[in-house]
Amino acid sequence: MIKSDKIDTYRSARLSVAPMMEWTDRHCRYFHRLLSQEALLYTEMVTAPALVRGQALHLLEYNAEEHPVALQLGGSDPQELGLAAQLGGEAGYDEINLNCGCPSDRVQSGAFGAVLMQSPDLVADCIAEMRAKVAVEVTVKCRIGVDEQEPREILPVFLEKIRAAGCQRVTIHARKAWLKGLSPKENRDIPPLDYDLVHEMKRAFCDMHISINGGLDTLDAAIAHLEQGLDGVMVGRAAYHQPTDILAAADVRVFGTGALRDPCEVVLQMLPYIEAQMGQGARLHQITRHMLGLFAGRPGARAWRRMLSEGASRPGSGPELVLEAMQQVQNPRIAV
Template sequence: MAEQENPIKQGKSDVVRAARLSVAPMMDWTDRHCRYLHRFLSQEALLYTEMVTAPALVRGGALHLLDHSPEEHPVALQLGGSEPTELARAAELGSAAGYDEINLNCGCPSDRVQSGAFGAILMQSPDLVAEAVAAMRAKVGVEVTVKCRIGVDTQEPREILPVFLEKIRAAGCQRVTIHARKAWLKGLSPKENRDVPPLDYDLVHAMKAAFPDLHISLNGGIDTLDTALDHLERGLDGVMVGRAAYHQPTDILAAADVRVFGAGAVRDPFDVVMQMLPYIESQMAQGARLHQITRHMLGLFAGRPGARAWRRVLSEGASRPGAGPELLLQALAQVQQLPQSAFSAS
């Protein structure tokens, strides 16, 4: 198969600028194949790994979890953990692996995370979070950031969140992403915690007013690029998009470089598919299965004529023995080509 021109710029970028729009860390979703795809759609947005636990790196030696492609930059490593010394060592490993930022997870509500005393439960221990941030900053030269909720369980967000932000700011954290929902550690499943607790965007905007020196990004429920731009225009420093960026990546990312960053060009998903082919071929030569990559591509044409057929061809065929990159061309034939304006209107 002929090599396609790779338009992805290599090398590290200004991670603070990139944080104006980011794709959230999502377990089982934002792996390296997903990030590579997203980077074709936006050269500017900040990408995050799935959460990697500090014990897995430090005690388990699972350094393969740090694997990523140079083309993914700017890319941040999200760590889960609660022991400052261990987190500092994990941050060192992440920095040595080349990540542009180390992010501490203080927002995940899963039972597994709670049992390890990290994730959202850390909202109850701001002093420990501050100690961990300071320990990590002492060991790495890249920025250490925090992703948190507005509170957990019976905490009053308007009381606890300012205290939490003050503590981590004093420890040297200069950037924080706030998921504008509480996490209910008792009574709601992780899935329910993504939807049931009400969003409080006004509180996040109030925190920006109270902490003007902090770079504050908003996360939670953002499902269009227009909505993201609205929050940026209202004064927030960044917006982090989660599920919408995964399920409708073209809608969120294809026009982001132009509309959010004032750079680059609007990307056509047809071109993105063609540019992914050499990567798929290379990864399969190293032992990857086709479906491990194409599962992240199912939403590329969401809302466009032929999108259902695109998904069906990939879903039914990618796991079959012998399936290769040519399957994407078969799937692509099911999709109706749209004018470029269709991808810039999202």
């Protein structure tokens, strides 16, 4: 899995797919890579204790085709995060990212995720220790603040601290996280978005690479933020539920390379992967669940989803089911 060539993650981060628990696993990332050769992909969050204390090194497995790919770590102990980052570096990841944005109860109980917005000095210590252990970029994903914090006061302090520790790339989810009173799902929708603040931070920290995240559901919306001066855009749920809309034209429109990707061609390219993975013990639905939104908004999309949802878990189902489902889809040309 060790890569031979250094990848320019600053460039790749112009468009990235957010780390999403139970969604952006290795099957999902392989699928997304077929839609975009350029976008930066992230793992689900992996906790430092799981790697260092639990020796769950299988969580670091990925396919070489996924590059550029970043490992997101969760934790709050600098030494433990340093060791986890080292393991990620040895596995060949192109970037190590520290989660300072997840608001789930489990993350809070472990004193990491969004709760770290309250401890910028600790975050700086974590970054310094991680950077000492790896040669690749160490980055941060954060919120604009939590609970009663005033984002315009806390966020500049947070950015100053992590920059001083050597972090030059940060992705800012443009919402507060309410650690008490809102569920993780509600924290993705209810706190109001403050895109203007993220743009203000870019002007104030012009030497940092700043990406924006939160509420972006079209490629046009992502490109608009790039045109307004941000360095990158991270798309989450829209990239998962409508992957063709976000990723199929991304190489052309965001990176100026490649060509439009035909979702039917992507299905055909997935078939050898599906066969190989099933030969290693994977079950069809573990892979195809990530492909359900491939034809979203197109004629036949409902039949595609239904056939895969109902059939992929049945004993004996294999790549032929995916081909049969694709036959239900009409595939108009993707508009640029």
